Amino acid sequence: MNTDDLTDVLEDAGLSPYQADAYVAVLELGASPATDIAEASSVPDPRIYDVLRDLETEGYIETYQQGSLHARAHSPSEVLEDLQTRADRFSTAAEEIENRWESPPMEDHRVSIVKRFETVLDRAEELIRDADNQVQLSADPEQYERLAPALAEARDDDVNIKLSLYTHDDEVRADSLPGESALADTCTEARHRTLPSPFIALVDRTWTCFTPHTDSVNEYGILVDDRTHTYVFNWYFKTCLWGVWEPVYSEVRTEPPITYVDIRQCIQEIEPLLEAGETIPVRIEGFETATDERVELTGRIVDTTYSGGSDDGGAEPPLSHLAGRVQLTIDTDQGEYVVGGWGAMLEEIEAVRITLLEPPSDR
Template sequence: MASDDLRTTLERVGERFNLGEYGTDAYLAVLEHGELTASEISERTDIPQPRVYDTVRSLSDRGLVELRESRPMKVVAIDPAEAFEELESSLDRMIAELEARYTAPARETEAVSLVRSRATILRYVEEVIESAEYELALSLTPSLLERFETQLGRAVDHGVSVDLIVTPGAEAPDPDEYDYTTVCTNARTRRGITTPVIAVADGEYSVYATQDAIRDDRERYGVIFNRSALGFLLSGFYGTVLWTTSEELISDGTDRSFPRIYASIRRCVKDLQTVEGPLYATVRGRDVLTGEPRVVRGRVIEITFEHTEEVAGLTVETEDGTVTIGGQVATLEDIESHELWIGKEEPPEIE
């Protein structure tokens, strides 16, 4: 239903139920008795006699009663199923359209939420993009790329590292004609419509939905990890399944300054492979064996990275010896990293 049609339907429904000052009393009285004269309506209600005729003619105009021109005039009830049949159909269509447009308020206390409305899913995608402080992983359709172009431009301007997959690839803008560097750091494309729509901010706040859920509202759902540590599930799926099976459009579209901040070990390691000179790291995470929070500071002496991106890690030389750094749910390394701050001169101070 188009916006103008929906507005007209809402107005028509509102007018149909706006029976005026005395309309409701008159209508209920006629329904109860089936047939009444104007005098009888006045006797059974608080409607003044001079106002009865205007009131029942208004009900007749709305198709709720029938006026029989006799002496005296009789007001005859119409079966409500017949009187409201067209309105009932309009209400069903109107409610379906209103539901499709409904945007549920964000529920900050819920770690994981299921949402069905297309409008609500898109609202969360926008919120995830705008909430990113230093890292974004995105899988968007070309139409969604256009929709969120302004928000992505702001993220890039603020120094956020943005990995972008555009799918289906056949519809992705040509990099010779479209400046991807204004909306992302790296861009790839993936064929077909099986790739889901994903947005992950800083490894936590994230959205997952199928492309079908974005195209229509036919009982399909999106999943929201609302600033939850479970967001690493989407981040890992994105990095190891989607990114590794996509084709490059642009790489290193922006030259980021130091210090750099990362939520994903893979994103961090990929960036550092092309950086020359000594690097220093400050890592906030937890000890793999004890689970206790730890902050590690020191010089990066080794970068571990496989082209499949299944293995990514850092080795940092600290005052207490070398420490290996892995990503979320790390098991082989010493530290599971949650935030990685990388500098050129010395280990950065965490803000």
């Protein structure tokens, strides 16, 4: 580094141009009279005494009388420590600027675009650990392994987890997918997809973490704290990443009690039972749409309503028939309630969990 560059750096570190120039001169000359330092630098003779005293106050030099005012540099250890501290602060500030640019605080942004996939994965991990009710996750085996501890914590908290695992091959190999015991610890259901897929984590009907699949030319991520946007991603997950792919693990019961976190899946499976005149006892956990207060109802399902109409013969209605408004009518001791699913506004109750109970023992 030449003298001019060194002077510029010292100015960046807080010295004035005269102070930086005088200090470099003292370093080069050694112990010297003030007049010689002024001559070796750009500091005018009348100013050199004030400049040297200021440098002494800041710990860069010491002055002494030897017929006239002289100056010599202090041991550079204190100066070097100060410069290193300043350098560390600049480095920390640079990292903070980058972090804030890549990952703005979510409390101030409902939708954030980030550069790094790791930012998306880190946020997904936090959200999964804090989940209350359900997680829908599309991931490759490596991403799954990273999130497995968080998924296990969520399962321990009785969170319903649908896991769509994607690989780049057409065959399910023993070494490409987690084993059954691992899946039992980390999800409620798992399916295998053999097409490149984006990473998606949908948490509690509110949060979305998204990034394109690894073969995409675009590298970015999206973090969404919004029920409406997450509802759109939910339909993408349901139709493209879930419904058409083969199950590889399921702990879903086939006999009551059976719990659903999706009202559409519930209606698909109970419609034939209703058509056959079966009594279907049920427990609804959710929120009153008028007050947003948590509520739990117990009764029986007496009717279903959905925009696609009912198929002849009591068959399960296809998902396309359930794409619009769907409702359950529940008869309880307090009267009948109309129950909707995700985002319900016109119904009295938004269901979070629907549990089919065992029929009365006298049936």
